[in-house]
Amino acid sequence: MEVMRPTLIRIGGRIYRKNHIREKAHQNEEEEEEFYAGPGDGADEPCDAFVIEESERGYRCAVDVPSPLYKYIIGKKGETKKKLETETRTSISIPKPGVEGEIVIIGQHRNGVISARTRIDVLVESFRRKQPFTHFLSFALNQPVIQEKFLHFKEEVLKKCSKNHGISDSLFQNPAKLHMTIGTLVLLNEQEIQKAQELLEKCKEDFVDAIAGGEPLTVEVADIEYMNDDPAMMDVLYAKVAMKDGSNKLQLITDRLMDRFVTSGLMLKEWDRVKLHATVMNTLFRKDPNADEQNNTTAGKFFKERESFDGRNIMKLFENFYFGEVQLSAVYLSQRFSADSSGYYATSGQLTFS
Structure with missing residues (x-):
């Protein structure tokens, strides 16, 4: 049922589906989830919702993320971050743990930067829902x-x-x-x-x-x-x-x-x-x-x-x-x-x- 009817998450007026990936269990480690934009959501199209800057190195997008959520973007042994960078052909810079700041995405292609930003937004929104209220x-x-x-x-x-x-x-x-x-x-x-x-x-x-x-x-x-x-x-x-x-x-x-x-x-x-x-x-x-x-x-x-x-x-x-x-x-x-x-x-x- 998770495959046929995946969970839908609304972010910034758009709807994304959450694809649940079953992996080998690791003791004392949280189960990872992957997120992709649904068909027709335009995740890889230019989007006015994001501020994309053009520079000598290509395109740049910065996003404010609270430091307690960095670990969900980094993943176990950095795997989530590496996968995001590989699949979107971008470089993602994350502040040190406990240091508040911006996560910066840089890439040669505008669509790649937008895709990375979208997937980070979905990760943040999903794992924010799992945090105990403060x-x-x-x-x-x-x-x-x-x-x-x-x-x-x-x-x-x-x-x-x-x-x-x-x-x-x-x-x-x-x-x-x-x-x-x-x-x-x-x-x-x-x-x-x-x-x-x-x-x-x-x-x-x-x-x-x-x-x-x-x-x-x-x-x-x-x-x-x-x-x-x-x-x-x-x-x-x-x-x-x-x-x-x-x-x-x-x-x-x-x-x-x-x-x-x-x-x-x-x-x-x-x-x-x-x-x-x-x-x-x-x-x-x-x-x-x-x-x-x-x-x-x-x-x-x-x-x-x-x-x-x-x-x-x-x-x-x-x-x-x-x-x-x-x-x-x-x-x-x-x-x-x-x-x-x-x-x-x-x-x-x-x-x-x-």
Whole structure:
């Protein structure tokens, strides 16, 4: 099926197919993949999307690639880079590991340089998707009133449901990090973080202020729900987040933020709409108290390690639990695995409603 229906990757308005190559397995080495433009995509034709400079040595094209992704272009023992150079008849210069800079492609033929650039872009995009996320857009829900109600919820659940399978203190979110996630991002250098910061400010100017009216959003955190279909085997239990006035302002802002970041290439779209929720219990916390809400790339790694819990009594006793009312005044570009002086995630940037 991988041959008949290869995975398609969209980059810069073009669609490429990913050809999966099975090779002899090497212990502790990642499986390599090769990428080719699909028929009619014009990978070897002149393309205005790339800046191609003509010089005494032929043609030149430079591309910014975060240093953590260099290894995927180099390949095992330099094999991927050598193959790219041979097949496109180009010379590819890559900065030293850990040094941010440009990858430079030089060749005698313009089409060869364009082909090499296209294939590097596809490699970068594919392997970027495999990186664990580094940042996420969030609303902080760790205000004192919410923390107090959450701790009361935790105390009551442990008091009344601790004998149910899998329920323990380790499942509960850190109250200082209660939040609502809009979407996750893989930002691999300072330039990408700066780009995300600038995009947040642009979103504020373009639509956030108009929707919010320059005022904080008053929301209620209430009622609990679970992610999977079987309440006897839960992995994630969450509280719902909704506008107190019943409007769709929060949903509209989060959806448009997600769409704008997806369009920019900084975020992958996993759902049609942002789910307005705050995780209160998660089986990932059982093994790692610092675990965040995982995206699809990282969740699979831990899936088999999860020990689900029986949440039927929790739903019966606390389905309509009220965590409180809070005003949301900012969207944060939060750093994963971090904490500021308040205990919430450290912030790389923010968008304020004012």
